[in-house]
Amino acid sequence: MAIKYVPYYPDPVEGQAILDNFKRMLKYKGAGDVKRRLERGMPLYELKKVETVGKNPNGNMLIRGECISACAYLKEQGIEVDLIYIDPPFASGADYAKKVYIRRNPKVAEVIAQAGKELDIEELKTFEEKMYGDIWRKEDYLNWMYENLMAIKSVMSETASIFVHLDWHIGHYVKILMDEIFGEDKLINEIIWYYPDNFQGNVKGFATNHNNIFWYSKNETYISNKVIIPLDKPVKRDKRIWSKELGKLVSARNDDGTLIYEEFTEKKADDVWTIGQTSVTKSTSNEYMDYPTQKPEELLRRIIEASTNEGMLVADFFGGSGVTAAVANKLGRRFIHCDIGINSIQTTRDRLIADKAEFDIYEIKDGVSLYRNPTQTMEKIKKLIPGLKNEKSLGDFWAGAISDSKLGLVPVYIPNLMDSSSKLLDKAMMFRIMHEAIPDLPSNVKKAIIYYVDVDNLEEIQKFIDDEEDVIIEIELRDLKDILDDAVFEDYAEFKVSKVQESLIPEYIVEITNFQSDRVSRKIDEYNQKGYANTLITSDDEDIEDDDYEDYNEDGENVVPSKKKFTPILISETGLELIEYISLDCTNQDGVWHSDSEIKIDKLGYVIVNGTKTKNFWDGTIKCEKKPLRLKIRNICGDETIWNLSV
Structure with a gap:
């Protein structure tokens, strides 16, 4: 539950076209709900520091959580930002996935090293993991973006600027929102980022080879350096x-x-930029982070140099691969990186470690950070609710329904964790459920279940429901965290800690002898099952003799192996190839993590030691000069587990 609600920026600016969302000149469904949320304020949650890197005198921050909650904290602390660059979801309708590489087992790597063989990238075993789906209803996206922009404006300094990076899918609508929020006269430039090295083949019409970046200032006075x-x-x-x-x-x-x-x-420089290109998303680039929405450093360098001076504070509330924070640090600016996905925080952390940056990492304790990203959490939630099945007849608002022997079909609502506006169950959301969603249900529905992550005031909401005479079906409220709390499966590791006295300074060695991850194993099993399924031919195929059939699939169809070949991912008994990163804390027994020694194993099996790349294969150990107190292991999907050590 939120500690309190922090006021947004005062009323939005009315431009010459009177583009006032509240007066519904720009009409779209749900706009009235935004007004109620803005009047309520930004939810402020506990912010927990989980790691500190260096002394960090400039107060640089990596925050895992949503933009609005991060802005609530910044405003409560009186922190003002001089430049905001955001590269939010584009409402493109696409799914974005992270390619997960199985690392080389130390024993295998040792053999390869002895043979003097170079690893070929094609030899690597990989599977993909969905990070987030950029799939929105237009109205939901605009409501979400409006509230985010209002939150961002609340923490901008008086001379601050904001750059919003979008494309043709939704950019023109967002520009109208920005005209309203900041004022039409505060538009400095619409920048076209053109990337001619992106080749599109089979398209009807001209290839789409640019993005749009809208640069607005908060006031008439702003930083604008000649580029x-x-x-x-x-x-x-x-x-x-x-x-x-x-x-x-x-x-x-x-x-x-x-x-x-x-x-x-x-x-x-003019307002058409051909810098950076898209080659940073290719493995041949030195900047390549293997992150699907990565942007080039040169693009952010121009933005930051044009609109800030040294020592100023730069923030990115949809931080992705961390390019904004990395470039800000290199240019002598302070930085705030915020993202809801743990992969973003980890990618940015490792990137900044390599740059010798100093910063603190925080988590917003809003109850939705159990899994690596919101998409995975949503998928897991649906599997954890007993009896929940998809029911197309109910519409998109409902996650599905449960079949009850007495009540019949019971619709179930689950808040969309990608949309901060639906996370909190308040009177505005309850009003929408009772007067928009429930009336559209079939007449024979007798009960609906409403799950929530956070609730404004449970007693008041329940009274609000009880006092509503027009709603004749039963409404049951359930806390989603009750389900999530029972679903935490930590990884398992076996290790040996030894002390070596080969010189005046002793050295401690931690050897990982066994590592098992239930979450990663399940992903690999899914990958293997799909791979095998794709190699089978069903009975619908012609020219197959009866004697060829060997089995039945889950639909009861006869299947026979096809000529397709599939090589499954097999994990060794020790499971060490499932490890991506190891860190030792020799400073704190509990609380905030301090990485005194760390290694990261890249996808080819080479070791990055304390941010420095090497050409050594991992041998299953990590070393440190001081007595290690805690061990942290990150698996290849991004889950981190901590163990206390005793020597």
Whole structure:
């Protein structure tokens, strides 16, 4: 439950077109709910520090949680941001997945090293894991984005700017919202980021090779530094001088009237950028982070240099691969990175470690951070609710229904964890459920179950339901956290801790002898099952003799192996190839994590030691100079587990 509610920025600005969302000039479903949430304020939750890196005198932060909750904390603490760059979901309708690589088992890596063989990337065993689905109803997206932009404006300094990075799917609608929130006169530029190295083949029409970035200021006064870029080829132009007599620029000439030319090798940047390209998302790039929505550092460098000075605070509330924080750090700016996904926090953390940055990592304790990302949490929730099945006849609002022997079909509502507006069950949400969702249910429905993650005031909500005479079906409220609390499965590890005294300074060695991860194993099992299923031919196929059939699939169809080949992912008995990262805390026995020694195993099996890349294969151990107190292991999917050590 939220500690309190922090006020948003005062009423939105009304532009010349009076684009006031509250007056419904821009009409879309649910806009009235936004007004009620804005009047209530931003939910403020406990913010827990989970790790500290270096002394961090500048207060740099990585925050796992939602934009609105992060802004509530910043505003409560009086922290103002000088530049915001956000690359939020594009409402593109696409699913984004992370490719998960099985690491080399130390024993196998040792053999490869002895043979002097280089690993081929094609040899690696991989499977994909869905990170998030960028699938929205337009109205839901606009409501969500409106509230996020209002929250962001609440923490902007008086001279701050905001850059919002989108594309053709929804950008034009968001620009209207920004006109309303910041004012039409606060639009500085619409920047076109053009990437000519992205080739599209079979398209009807012209290939889509650009994104849109909207640059708005909070006030008339803002930071705008001149950005000079080199020209591909020098350009000659006749020299211009100011003529007081004529009151205009005129061409300069010699005494004989010949034009005087000057050569230009650079110019001031305009609003069409071809920097960075998209090659950073390819494995050949030095910047490649294997993150699906990664943007090039050069793009953020131009934005940060153009709109901030050294020492200013830069924030990205949809931080992704951490490019904003990384570039801000390199340019001498302070930074805040925020994202709801743990993979984003881990990717950014490791990236900043390599850059020798100092920062603290926090988690917003809002009850939805059990799994690596909201998509996985939503999928897990549906499996944990006994008897829940999809029911298309109920519409998109309902997650499904339970069949009850006495009551019949019981619709079930689960808040969408991708949409912060539905996470909190308050009177506004309950009003919507009772007056929009329930009236659309079939007439024979007698009961509905409403799950919530957070609730404004449970007693008041229940009274609100009881006092509503128009709703004649039973409504049962259930806390979603009761289900999630029973679903935590930590990884298992066996290890040996030893002390070696080979010199004046002793060295401690922790050897991992066994590692098992139920979550990763389930993912691998799913991958193998799908792979085997794709190699089977069903009885619908022609030219198959009866004697060829060997089995039945789950639909009862005869199946026979096809000519397709499938190589399953097999894990060794020790399971060490499921480990991505190991850290030792020699400072704290509990509480905030301090990584005194860490290694990360890259996808080829090479070890990155304390942020420095090596060409050594992992040997199953990690070393440190001080006595280790705690051990942290991250599996290849991103789950982290901590063990206390005793020597």
